[in-house]
Amino acid sequence: MTESARSKNKTPTLPKIDYAFLEETLLQLLAIPSPVGLTDAVVRYTAGRLDAIGIPYEITRRGAIRATLKGREARPARAIVAHLDTLGAMVREIKSNGRIGIVPIGSWSSRFAEGGRLTVFTDTQQLRGTCLPLKTSGHAYGDEIDTQPSNWDHVEVRVDIPSHSAKDLTDAGINVGDWIAFDPQPELQPDGYINSRYLDDKAAVAVLLAACKAIVDSGSKLAIDAHPLFTITEEVGSGSSAALHGDIAEMVSLDIAIAAPGQNTDERAATICVQDMAGPFDYHLTHKLIELAKTHGIAHRRDVFRFYRSDSAAAVEAGNDIRTALIGFGADASHAQERTHRDSLQALADLTVAYMLSDPVARRDRKSMGSLEGFTEQLKPEEMGVSTTALPDPGEFLEADGTVSTEGGGRS
Template identity: 40%
Template sequence: MNHYVDYILEQAQKLLAIDSPSGFTGAVSDYLMEEYRRLGYSPQKTVKGGVLADLGGDGNALMLLAHVDTLGAMVAEIKSDGRLRLTPIGGLNANNVEAENCTVYAMDGKTYEGTIQLADASIHVNKSYNDTARTFDSVELVLDEPVFSKDDVKKLGIMTGCYVCPQPRTRITASGYIKSRYLDDKLSTAILLGYAKYVKEENVVLPRKVWQHATVFEEVGHGGCASIPSDVTELLSVDMGCVGSGLECTERQVSICVKDSRGPYHHDVVKALIKAAQDHGIDYAADVYPFYGSDADAALAAGIDARHGLIGPGVYASHGYERSHRDGAENTLRLLQAYVG
């Protein structure tokens, strides 16, 4: 098992190092295509840019979904002083990105560094510093370039619509904690790769057809709405498990979601997941996520006729500087092995 968990953490670090906010996922999808081929599969890229992989098996199919798109931002306006007003992509929160270093992607492919700061960020100058609500109207991106006007910025190739990617700051501690932006959902994408590696290396005979789908628009709500093969009768999203007040899950467990903001998951799937965890001694928690929606939800909203479920490693501080643990990744992989085959 350690062999596969080591691989998952290695892949998580590689995925986290590739900027991929929703709509800007070409590089990370190309990486996944190469990695699935290296594992011995024949992946397909969807028209939207996601990655589909057929793991084998026959009969009514199970689709495992994880999303490789992340939160991010986009230039909404170049101000007269050369600072940039941003618009968030997905649920990026201004409170969680103040003072974060970022990469700005110009339209010609060049990259520039900058920092998101409160406008007039010097506390020795700004009397209202402590009282100002942090929103994308009150924070701005300060480019690390000698720019003092809108024209100066445009000469760099930066314009409205350029992507801005807060740096992930990935760390894995000696005690096994994984800290980074975008563990939602690159850690789960790495877990799917780990499961695919396990199936191939152990010559697993799958009891049913199994697909994997790395989606690329989950953070804006339509990742799982398309590219579901016609033989799929069950959808299992592998996404971050919520850790917080009123919930049982910790970063060291696999979370089984029984209900999220869009309603309950299919009861037969939930019961089977819980039984698989109990029968195999897997450390799990069952929880309700109050402010959450998954790719499986999106697929059902799009009209897919399938049962659906949601599991994932516990992740604390979601949509901020997130934290999980090696054990959470291992327990999620073990649950996939026990439930799928």
């Protein structure tokens, strides 16, 4: 093989990820409280990050961001999605003992709220506090602290003000319906482990921004338009349903992937999810991502999640006829004190860049409707041992007696 032939067959080198930028972005995102419904500040921060990179964007009425990286062709366009919103809580009750009853924002267990430091956002100020079980002190309750139930009815917030009655709380400006954000408590270790609340999904947001920066800095030209989307209501189910437009044919969600017994995810690799509780992701888009990971030597795992949904599900349920897929960073203890590793974020960033630079799954997808020509194929008859000579051509019908016609009279 000649040198020129070897050069043609060589896999292109992906643009380099600025990991220092990724890490700085992650820490700054984590420092901004953003439980669902209280996301304006994190939207403004993300918009500023896009401005600094030089990527144009639009913002929906409520704050979802749709950015644009132009490609050689406008259609079929693709979206790459990460969500800015996090879990949180809200004031449910002003209690007579001077403490606050709360309800969760999003789906998470009260056992991970216990002991958490937090901020209560009133109409006029921010107050600090701690979430505690109803019976906290062993010196007062003895063994009862170990036998009390663990649920949201059995925790309360102690606000850091002199407060012994409901009036003390209302005088401080606290009302039912005030938002509560728990401290993320981030910790980055020298060996690459990252611990924090809300890595779901701020780690993926940082990855997506770093991937966008790598493409812009490298001057790489995309094959088709790519739209980085940053959504604000994923944790309550609606997510990307409001930020898409008709040109988008493919959508890949970037989110947390679950490392746990019975799962195939690893904290030091990217995960390509084949199915979640909403059903299988698109066969062709998923396998494209698997092939990209293999081609570029990106550490990855395949997995299936039984108790998980993402922005992709919200998009399809909203009536969008698009191919969807899910890739994520491997992490332990989702919706609790989460942990991932630098290697996983790097792998996910590399896979995101590879996908954004790749060709579309099917050129036919530039139109929402079309003929059979150019339609994708999963299982080819000849590969299954089926004789193709016995099959009718497109436009012909197999009658009940085994003959072929163009009328289709034998079909109901």
